[in-house]
Amino acid sequence: MSAPRRYHVVTFGCQMNKADSERMAGILDDLGMVAVEEPDEADLILYNTCTIRDNAEQKVYSYLGKQAKRKQQQPDLTLVVAGCVAQQEGEQLLRRVPEVDLIMGPQHANRLGELLEQVFNGSQVVATEPVHILEDITKPRRESEITAWVNVIYGCNERCTYCVVPNVRGVEQSRYPQDIRREMEELGRQGYREITLLGQNIDAYGRDLPGSTADGRHLHTFTDLLRYVHDVEGIERLRFATSHPRYFTERLIHTCAELPKVCEHFHIPFQSGDNELLKAMGRGYTREKYLRIIDTIRSVMPDASLSADAIVGFPGETEAQFEQTLDLVDRVGFDQLNTAAYSPRPGTPAALWENQLDEETKGDRLQRLNHLVAQKAAERSQRYLGRTELVLVEAQNPKNAAQVMGRTEGNRLTFFEGDFEALRGQIMPVKITETRAFSLTGERLVPAAIA
Numbered sequence: 426m427s428a429p430r431r432y433h434v435v436t437f438g439c440q441m442n443k444a445d446s447e448r449m450a451g452i453l454d455d456l457g458m459v460a461v462e463e464p465d466e467a468d469l470i471l472y473n474t475c476t477i478r479d480n481a482e483q484k485v486y487s488y489l490g491k492q493a494k495r496k497q498q499q500p501d502l503t504l505v506v507a508g509c510v511a512q513q514e515g516e517q518l519l520r521r522v523p524e525v526d527l528i529m530g531p532q533h534a535n536r537l538g539e540l541l542e543q544v545f546n547g548s549q550v551v552a553t554e555p556v557h558i559l560e561d562i563t564k565p566r567r568e569s570e571i572t573a574w575v576n577v578i579y580g581c582n583e584r585c586t587y588c589v590v591p592n593v594r595g596v597e598q599s600r601y602p603q604d605i606r607r608e609m610e611e612l613g614r615q616g617y618r619e620i621t622l623l624g625q626n627i628d629a630y631g632r633d634l635p636g637s638t639a640d641g642r643h644l645h646t647f648t649d650l651l652r653y654v655h656d657v658e659g660i661e662r663l664r665f666a667t668s669h670p671r672y673f674t675e676r677l678i679h680t681c682a683e684l685p686k687v688c689e690h691f692h693i694p695f696q697s698g699d700n701e702l703l704k705a706m707g708r709g710y711t712r713e714k715y716l717r718i719i720d721t722i723r724s725v726m727p728d729a730s731l732s733a734d735a736i737v738g739f740p741g742e743t744e745a746q747f748e749q750t751l752d753l754v755d756r757v758g759f760d761q762l763n764t765a766a767y768s769p770r771p772g773t774p775a776a777l778w779e780n781q782l783d784e785e786t787k788g789d790r791l792q793r794l795n796h797l798v799a800q801k802a803a804e805r806s807q808r809y810l811g812r813t814e815l816v817l818v819e820a821q822n823p824k825n826a827a828q829v830m831g832r833t834e835g836n837r838l839t840f841f842e843g844d845f846e847a848l849r850g851q852i853m854p855v856k857i858t859e860t861r862a863f864s865l866t867g868e869r870l871v872p873a874a875i876a
């Protein structure tokens with residue numbers, strides 16, 4: 426019997442991509458392949474790519490170039506490019522790197538097995554046409570044994586002028602609530618404790634679904650979905666991302682406050698603090714609306730954690746407009762903010778505009794924003810000092826074997842002394858003794874005998 430084929434998956438980009446990678450790794454496992462850490466030891470390498478940032482795309486090409494060379498010595502090496510670069514570049518990618526065996530867009534992730542069969546039969550395959558995503562029947566291979574992502578809606582119907590997602594991931598396709606719940610129940614049985622429900626625009630969930638379920642219940646909105654899946658046995662914590670301020674409802678805020686398993690943590694990208702720029706970005710809300718959402722969250726859940734995404738240096742952004750972004754960050758005081766300097770993405774409207782900013786201005790603004798973000802995050806961290814937080818133990822601290830690490834409900838990474846094997850997957854009360862901008866250290870409050 427020949428040795429099993431070894432595979433290696435490299436993931437770039439967002440949580441959606443990470444979730445797709447886990448799903449594809451699950452398919453490779455089902456095909457009898459074995460995951461390896463080192464790309465150079467693998468017989469199949471899958472790059473799950475992202476076009477959001479220019480440097481991620483460059484990286485794909487440089488990794489791919491190296492493996493394409495290896496393939497010249499080792500012709501049975503299989504190279505797969507999946508994800509958004511694959512979708513966008515399609516056959517052009519084959520012209521640039523003819524050694525690639527399979528190019529597949531994100532909508533085709535569930536078809537990996539079938540596509541590979543064609544490859545193993547000697548074809549070079551490009552699968553980028555739009556498809557209707559059939560219900561996932563694949564079992565994802567999860568990177569964590571404690572926390573998992575579950576897709577609830579694929580694609581996006583928005584048209585943000587800087588974003589490639591609608592081009593590469595297609596129109597919104599919600600999964601049926603029953604299928605989502607079934608996947609979550611299975612995860613609960615397998616010992617998972619926390620689930621993050623995922624969608625590019627999760628507030629759009631359900632818009633494309635027919636009106637009601639077999640038992641006559643109407644499950645149109647994401648809020649309804651949260652209620653429907655909330656009591657899944659074994660799952661102790663629920664999170665979700667990504668929220669869109671345009672569709673974010675008060676009803677959702679009240680539901681989150683009411684359902685005990687939903688963590689009081691909201692990730693709501695605002696992208697810019699300036700109304701004119703928000704309009705140019707095609708975001709469909711104003712700074713005032715965004716601030717109203719934050720006020721409502723804080724009035725209902727005063728301790729809720731807030732995170733967001735922001736872009737600086739969007740075409741035409743003036744210094745005064747950028748300062749509106751700084752001002753919004755200052756007012757809200759985010760626990761965490763993902764920042765990026767705008768980079769034009771092929772196929773998006775804003776990439777063609779003439780009022781692009783120079784790299785120096787973008788770099789300077791990014792630095793100033795990051796500085797403020799770190800300062801605000803450190804201030805926010807302070808509130809934890811001396812408090813007891815419930816931490817879900819996810820792993821050993823890779824830098825200190827005597828410590829374990831996990832997250833508070835508010836999603837702050839927290840370290841404390843303990844044995845991972847004994848504490849794995851448990852939610853422990855931890856008294857916070859030290860705070861940093863983006864992480865905490867504490868002491869476990871229960872006697873070791875309990876653990």
Ligand code: SF4
Nearest residue numbers: 581583585588590625
């Ligand atoms: S909401 Fe806008 S930024 Fe988010 S995926 Fe859709 S188009 Fe892109």
